[in-house]
Amino acid sequence: MKAKDAKIAYIALAFLIALCAIVASYLRQYYIALGLIVMASAIMLGGAILVSYMYKMEKAEELKKI
Numbered sequence: 001m002k003a004k005d006a007k008i009a010y011i012a013l014a015f016l017i018a019l020c021a022i023v024a025s026y027l028r029q030y031y032i033a034l035g036l037i038v039m040a041s042a043i044m045l046g047g048a049i050l051v052s053y054m055y056k057m058e059k060a061e062e063l064k065k066i
Contacts, residue, residue: 003054010047014040 021036 001054003051003058006047006054007051010043010051014043014047017043 017036017040021033021040024030024033024036
């Protein structure tokens with residue numbers, strides 16, 4: 001999996017969870033909405049760290065080929 005594909009995947013997942021949080025808030029389930037917001041934030045943070053690592057590894061492989 002390339003870094004760009006992973007970036008699209010974690011952003012889409014976090015967006016979907018954020019939409020679920022909006023629906024939960026609309027249904028007045030505030031604690032569930034809060035939990036979903038925290039989960040989406042954790043996915044964004046973890047995904048950003050993972051993509052950064054993957055990007056560095058891709059660059060290192062390109063430099064080895066040269």
